[in-house]
């Protein structure tokens with residue numbers, strides 16, 4: 001400290017100078033900012049002389065902070081507090097339009113901006129002080145005192161922000177965004193046809209077209225943003241609303257774009273749209289106008305690029321994926337048209353974490369829309385097939401499918417007509433995707449024959465199964481083909497081939513079509529699929545061969561050279577079956593009329609002669625009979641069942657029969673007879689005159705009524721549709737399920753024994769124990785066993801609780 | 811009314827006229843086939859011996875070939891002779 005400065009008067013004078021230059025008392029209004037450089041240097045020297053650098057800096061900065069806190073910031077907020085009061089006084093929200101809000105904000109911001117700018121010289125002085133005297137300030141931010149100042153400004157503003165402000169700033173940015181969006185959409189030419197007429201109202205500012213003030217809004221908006229940005233306040237005050245507006249419009253746009261159409265890929269186009277909107281809007285906010293990004297501060301450029309990718313594109317993916325997930329059931333049903341949407345979802349799933357949501361959403365959609373009694377098995381199956389194909393697009397590893405479709409499989413297992421439908425469509429050319437699948441020759445991949453993952457799978461390209469996979473089936477089972485997946489519903493080939501055999505038998509015995517070419521072809525495909533050696537398929541082969549053999553035997557027996565033909569009143573042909581290879585028949589009794597039996601016997605003799613040491617056992621109720629029924633006024637040419645033929649033949653000899661009498665001559669039970677006789681009632685040949693008594697109705701003599709017209713009833717046999725009555729369409733075979741059920745009964749006594757001794761057991765244990773004790777007698781998969789046990793539960797022979805089966809008490 | 815049958819297509823199963831249901835050698839039903847065959851009937855016929863026992867032809871042939879000294883019916887041990 002120098003001695004020349006020590007006089008008190010001098011000291012006071014010097015202190016005053018310092019005080020004024022640095023506004024230590026906070027009287028910034030007196031500030032001229034006009035000290036010359038020389039003067040400033042002197043003052044700084046002075047401060048250094050008295051060693052007061054730190055003291056002066058502390059005072060000077062404190063004065064600035066206090067002024068900010070007590071004067072500048074309250075003044076800024078006062079613009080909005082007034083508004084807040086007005087509002088509370090009962091004016092409704094809309095009392096102030098966006099125009100007023102904009103001008104209010106613009107005024108407040110530019111006032112704040114001016115005040116802040118006026119501090120700049122003062123900040124510079126302080127910076128010099130720091131440089132010259134080595135005084136220090138508590139530096140919370142990098143970048144010098146100016147940044148420190150901005151930090152204080154932000155902090156003060158934030159601590160005093162009135163609640164109404166958020167609302168106002170929202171209104172302000174929303175209005176500006178609307179203008180921006182209007183022009184943006186206009187530029188992209190996406191405007192809808194509403195604009196074909198000259199609009200009366202500007203879509204941007206809602207004013208009449210001729211009074212549009214979009215430009216004014218944009219100008220004010222740009223000014224406010226620029227000022228806030230310079231003060232580093234933009235992000236703090238408006239960051240949230242800037243992004244929420246974008247997010248809102250992205251969500252709306254995605255939802256609209258994706259509504260009800262799945263046949264186009266949308267994601268690239270949406271990405272472009274989002275990029276346009278986001279960059280455009282951020283340019284307007286941060287760079288002072290469209291197209292200004294390239295010339296903006298690199299920091300701003302980084303901000304825009306980062307937020308585009310991290311926030312908005314991410315939001316697009318999220319929104320798009322959730323929207324599609326909500327539609328996924330329809331998307332699945334509409335496969336393959338929906339392939340593009342599925343590919344989009346697949347790509348999105350890699351970038352979002354929505355897999356779990358997808359699984360649970362689709363599962364519940366399936367539950368509510370598909371798995372209820374109102375939906376046909378056909379439709380459930382069709383949906384299942386679509387799901388197999390569609391979910392493979394999403395996830396070729398099949399994990400999603402496995403997770404989603406288990407309830408469907410379980411449900412299909414419980415429906416009685418499932419196997420029959422699958423088998424029918426497998427072998428019916430007119431119907432199907434399934435038929436096509438069958439023609440693709442790949443062996444089945446089944447649950448009950450564990451297969452190793454393909455060893456040729458190169459290890460370099462190996463990827464771990466997704467996390468869910470460990471609880472699931474092996475990879476090859478998950479990716480099996482569609483027919484395998486369908487067969488796996490039941491987990492056993494036998495169930496399927498048994499059903500196929502029944503259907504084949506029915507087809508042969510209802511159509512009497514001796515042309516076996518088609519069946520032979522399907523058998524070949526089934527052999528490729530199900531394995532050459534399956535005993536059940538071998539039986540099917542013999543059945544088809546029976547048809548071909550029968551054709552040959554018939555033509556030989558009925559050839560002109562055969563002398564027996566003379567004896568026969570009508571031509572007889574026969575479907576000759578190898579009993580050991582056919583499924584068992586429903587037993588039905590029928591005693592044929594004498595004249596019929598005689599001709600059938602003649603046929604039998606011919607057969608015996610042809611095939612020495614072999615004879616025939618007729619199944620009299622099976623077959624097809626061409627009859628001509630000649631009535632007084634008409635002649636009917638019909639194809640009927642043997643039972644129907646027998647009935648009408650009896651009426652030929654006697655015009656009135658009671659069910660009782662007819663039943664005793666035909667040996668057909670009365671209930672069956674009653675059902676069969678309705679056919680002749682609908683033909684108008686028989687009439688029930690009293691309960692269970694029927695008479696022949698001959699009709700009027702020809703010509704009496706409308707002459708020739710009534711003869712229209714005659715049609716040539718080849719044109720007459722097979723007049724098999726409806727219930728005749730039902731299977732003549734005992735159903736496959738009945739047969740299987742019978743086989744499974746073998747297990748029942750073992751199961752009862754187990755449960756008597758061990759009280760209660762889970763499915764797996766029962767299955768394992770059966771395998772041990774009943775080895776080899778009957779093949780039965782765990783799934784099939786479950787179905788069997790569940791039927792027992794339904795019939796109250798078992799109780800199922802907590803995953804355990806047990807016997808009911810007593 | 812007159813009913814005229816113009817054609818009758820019936821259904822029947824064929825069987826061997828034999829005094830037993832199954833082959834004493836392979837234990838399979840006669841109406842099926844022997845364990846070496848896939849198709850019954852013409853392709854796997856029965857033959858009768860003079861002792862009136864009968865077998866799948868493939869079964870008895872195999873049996874006879876395995877008999878070194880005497881060709882006997884496996885059921886009654888009488889000398890096997892094909893019945894004409």
Ligand SMILES: [Zn+2]
Pocket residue numbers: 833834835836837838843844845865866869
């Ligand atoms: Zn044999």
Ligand SMILES: [Zn+2]
Pocket residue numbers: 843844845846847853854855866867868869
């Ligand atoms: Zn044989």
Ligand SMILES: [Zn+2]
Pocket residue numbers: 859861862863883884885886887888
């Ligand atoms: Zn013998």
